Amino acid sequence: MRDGPATCYLDGALMALEAARISPLDRGFLFGDGVYELVPCYAGAPFRLEAHLRRLRHSLAATRIPDPLDGDGWARVLDQVCEANGGGDQALYIQVTRGCPPKRTHEFPARSEPTVFVMSSRLPPAGSYADGVTATTREDPRWSRCDIKATALLPNVLLRQEAVDEGAHEAILHRDGELTEGAASTVFLVRDGKLATPELHSGLLPGVTREVVLELAAEHGLPYRTRPITLAELYHADEVWLSSSTKEVIPVVELDGTPVGGGTPGPAYRAMRDWFAQLRRQIARGRQP
Numbered sequence: 001m002r003d004g005p006a007t008c009y010l011d012g013a014l015m016a017l018e019a020a021r022i023s024p025l026d027r028g029f030l031f032g033d034g035v036y037e038l039v040p041c042y043a044g045a046p047f048r049l050e051a052h053l054r055r056l057r058h059s060l061a062a063t064r065i066p067d068p069l070d071g072d073g074w075a076r077v078l079d080q081v082c083e084a085n086g087g088g089d090q091a092l093y094i095q096v097t098r099g100c101p102p103k104r105t106h107e108f109p110a111r112s113e114p115t116v117f118v119m120s121s122r123l124p125p126a127g128s129y130a131d132g133v134t135a136t137t138r139e140d141p142r143w144s145r146c147d148i149k150a151t152a153l154l155p156n157v158l159l160r161q162e163a164v165d166e167g168a169h170e171a172i173l174h175r176d177g178e179l180t181e182g183a184a185s186t187v188f189l190v191r192d193g194k195l196a197t198p199e200l201h202s203g204l205l206p207g208v209t210r211e212v213v214l215e216l217a218a219e220h221g222l223p224y225r226t227r228p229i230t231l232a233e234l235y236h237a238d239e240v241w242l243s244s245s246t247k248e249v250i251p252v253v254e255l256d257g258t259p260v261g262g263g264t265p266g267p268a269y270r271a272m273r274d275w276f277a278q279l280r281r282q283i284a285r286g287r288q289p
């Protein structure tokens with residue numbers, strides 16, 4: 001990724017990020033009435049693009065915002081933004097809002113064009129969190145449609161900040177003692193050599209990295225199950241991991257002030273980290289001429 005002025009995409013045109021302007025009447029600004037995606041790019045190519053676009057279409061359909069581009073259109077825009085920012089490894093952020101009608105009303109405007117914005121940022125260098133992070137637990141106060149990747153993220157922002165205020169990296173959430181996810185991550189545990197993560201339901205986001213982790217587990221013979229997980233189980237896990245598109249998989253070595261397992265990244269994590277790195281190398285090789 002190139003240093004220097006970043007290039008973004010706004011409503012059909014590439015431009016310098018500093019030059020991009022959105023009206024204060026945009027419903028994304030007024031209501032958080034929009035959805036987003038975060039697509040990692042490895043070696044200049046979007047990773048798991050189809051899965052991210054499928055989730056974007058789901059979020060758009062669930063919020064009744066018309067999809068402004070078809071699959072090829074999205075791929076073209078992401079390629080343009082990635083290339084304009086120097087290729088390599090990047091995080092591409094997509095946001096689509098219900099647009100910018102002349103009046104603020106709660107109900108949908110009769111007519112408005114979605115606002116489409118794409119920007120790029122750096123991915124943390126591989127291995128940035130390999131020594132492990134700390135996490136705290138919190139009751140999950142969010143609405144019941146967390147399967148929608150909505151830009152209205154105030155609960156997630158507050159939960160993450162509470163965790164940071166306590167010196168932790170992430171807030172791990174539960175509803176009545178049943179694990180949902182992190183403020184911005186999927187949660188996994190390992191117990192007796194078996195991997196587990198909560199089943200998908202509307203109370204959590206279907207993580208794209210979650211799918212990659214489960215595929216790698218299947219491919220390399222690490223037994224796994226998707227099932228309800230209690231907070232009590234999490235406290236007795238040998239390993240706890242977080243996953244997300246920007247941070248891949250990271251080990252939690254301390255939960256609510258108590259060491260997880262031996263208090264250092266465990267063997268299953270180290271294996272998963274290596275399988276992920278191998279996958280990235282394969283992708284990079286596949287892109288070489």
Ligand SMILES: Cc1ncc(COP(=O)(O)O)c(C=O)c1O
Nearest residue numbers: 184185186205207208209244245
């Ligand atoms: C609430 C929440 N859950 C899970 C995830 C992980 O999803 P993905 O692996 O698709 O990035 C994220 C990512 O930002 C998130 O915000």
